[in-house]
Amino acid sequence: MTQLNTDTGKSLAVHADVPRPIAEHGAVGNLRTLALVARDGAIDFLCWPDLDSPSIFAALLDPEKGGAFELSPDIDDARRLQMYIPETNVLLTRWLGQHQSAEVVDLMPVPKTEDGVENLIRRVEVTRGEMTFSLRCWPRFDYARKVPEVTVDGGVSTFRCGDFTLRLSGPVTFEKEDGGVSATFSLKAGETADFVLDGNDGDVWDKDAVSAAIADAIEYWQGWAKRSTYTGRWRSSVTRSALALKLLTSQKNGSIAAAGTFGLPEAPGGPRNWDYRATWIRDASFTIYALMRLGYQDEANAFSHWLVDRTDRSPGGEIQIMYNLDGSRVDTEQELDHFSGYGGAKPIRVGNNAAEQIQLDIYGELLDSVYISNKYGEAISHDNWNAVRRIVDHVCDIWQDADAGIWEIRSEPQEHLHSRLMCWVAVDRAIRLAQKRSLTAPFGRWVEARNAISDDIWANFWNADLGHFVHAKGGSDLDASMLMMPLVRFISATDPAWLATLDAIGNELADDALVMRYKRKDGLDGDEGFFAACSFWYVECLARAGRLAEAEINMEKLLLFGNHLQLYAEEFDPRGEFLGNFPQAFTHLALISAAFYLDGALDGKFRQWRP
Numbered sequence: 001m002t003q004l005n006t007d008t009g010k011s012l013a014v015h016a017d018v019p020r021p022i023a024e025h026g027a028v029g030n031l032r033t034l035a036l037v038a039r040d041g042a043i044d045f046l047c048w049p050d051l052d053s054p055s056i057f058a059a060l061l062d063p064e065k066g067g068a069f070e071l072s073p074d075i076d077d078a079r080r081l082q083m084y085i086p087e088t089n090v091l092l093t094r095w096l097g098q099h100q101s102a103e104v105v106d107l108m109p110v111p112k113t114e115d116g117v118e119n120l121i122r123r124v125e126v127t128r129g130e131m132t133f134s135l136r137c138w139p140r141f142d143y144a145r146k147v148p149e150v151t152v153d154g155g156v157s158t159f160r161c162g163d164f165t166l167r168l169s170g171p172v173t174f175e176k177e178d179g180g181v182s183a184t185f186s187l188k189a190g191e192t193a194d195f196v197l198d199g200n201d202g203d204v205w206d207k208d209a210v211s212a213a214i215a216d217a218i219e220y221w222q223g224w225a226k227r228s229t230y231t232g233r234w235r236s237s238v239t240r241s242a243l244a245l246k247l248l249t250s251q252k253n254g255s256i257a258a259a260g261t262f263g264l265p266e267a268p269g270g271p272r273n274w275d276y277r278a279t280w281i282r283d284a285s286f287t288i289y290a291l292m293r294l295g296y297q298d299e300a301n302a303f304s305h306w307l308v309d310r311t312d313r314s315p316g317g318e319i320q321i322m323y324n325l326d327g328s329r330v331d332t333e334q335e336l337d338h339f340s341g342y343g344g345a346k347p348i349r350v351g352n353n354a355a356e357q358i359q360l361d362i363y364g365e366l367l368d369s370v371y372i373s374n375k376y377g378e379a380i381s382h383d384n385w386n387a388v389r390r391i392v393d394h395v396c397d398i399w400q401d402a403d404a405g406i407w408e409i410r411s412e413p414q415e416h417l418h419s420r421l422m423c424w425v426a427v428d429r430a431i432r433l434a435q436k437r438s439l440t441a442p443f444g445r446w447v448e449a450r451n452a453i454s455d456d457i458w459a460n461f462w463n464a465d466l467g468h469f470v471h472a473k474g475g476s477d478l479d480a481s482m483l484m485m486p487l488v489r490f491i492s493a494t495d496p497a498w499l500a501t502l503d504a505i506g507n508e509l510a511d512d513a514l515v516m517r518y519k520r521k522d523g524l525d526g527d528e529g530f531f532a533a534c535s536f537w538y539v540e541c542l543a544r545a546g547r548l549a550e551a552e553i554n555m556e557k558l559l560l561f562g563n564h565l566q567l568y569a570e571e572f573d574p575r576g577e578f579l580g581n582f583p584q585a586f587t588h589l590a591l592i593s594a595a596f597y598l599d600g601a602l603d604g605k606f607r608q609w610r611p
Contacts, residue, residue: 364422
């Protein structure tokens, strides 16, 4: 076996003191993993071969040690632009100078079979004049803890660490340099150069094969995008959000990742740096609901099958809050101390200790997605219904327990309104599904539990002195998760009690269109930013309350906070700059939900809303 080189080595490029801004990226992927491509042409984040595999490029988290694939023209005055080929996840990065222009097409072909090989394709083309390009590829394996051994044979470079091998091929002569390779080449208008990163040891790609792969990728993504049934005001943003959600799905497993990255901070320079490359039951269930609204039933069916396998392995009805994409248990957190962190935010963690938390709300999100999937898609099987019954019976037993809550606070458990609310949803949706499909169920027990949960919410989470609901039993604080109350149809969106709560959230947690999750101390250093999903929930709640003008202007403001490609991270700082992992499923699904409802309300389809 080859001896591993564990010296992280020196990077090949001269880097800035801080990584490229999160928002300065697009994402390409193959339904197995995804890569982030910056506007300067650098791929500075990529885990390989799966999204939850160790990184090979992570310069976004450490410009000196992380690894990157840098490709750009040697021109100082160029204007840099980035766009997607319309309705695809094929990315185009452009450089426009006074006398020259060029572009790079980036994509990862979607494998046609489950055991297909991963490929990253970069096609460079000069569109005007003549340009010289610099290329540097310096992968750092195993979260930048290992530098590969490099061999070069003309236009083929091989990077090896033990049994793990990557190959970079292109129409240049690579030069070996410090655990990576570099090259300089020139092109004239109309000329192209193709570079392919893969794990193959077979034939090197030729120009025709690359052209076919680009054409196939465009056809695949456009065909998928055109299946959307949404035709409203914000079709461009909704379509991009749907394509981002699709990038986070696993073609092999049917699972859905919460985000494409790990370690991007929720607060500048602080410790709020988590690994989101897992399937949260909550986020995935909401994602399925969003995609189904757009007509994407296949994704709902695939996730349902993945989910049933998780419930089948839990005879007592308990489920974990998150799983690896293949359904296995998420690893405990490991700190990567050698990373400097994005903007100095440390420690960088992989794995997630929150996987061991109790979060009761996940049962509601799960059962809501099961209900919607059955309402509009495949009818539930007998075995699957028995699994649902076990889950609901478990909820009937534990709904009064304290838990960590939706935001995974790492402090003492509390009785949270949102958790109680979603337990109500779990039982309510099971009752509705059983009645709709004439399924056997212990209706007496379930109806009694649903009523008891509702009574408990009104008795213990409504604060008469403050005149609004509160986030925890015995507490007085507001929490943006309370915005889900009318969205899950627990309370009418025009109920005076809810309108008072909505006003309180707007006054205390909102700053113009941006909404914070909460303002209370949560046991971690640093102040977090405005939560993007909550901001879109707020829009939908305003719309459901009949405050359409306010909802519409907030929606338009939030769309301006998206990056140049209409992608979103998890949070915003006070200036609207991105914080947190990226692209973030929670944000994009909330955007879809808000756009879907607000469109209907503005068109008069939802003049009177009932719970």
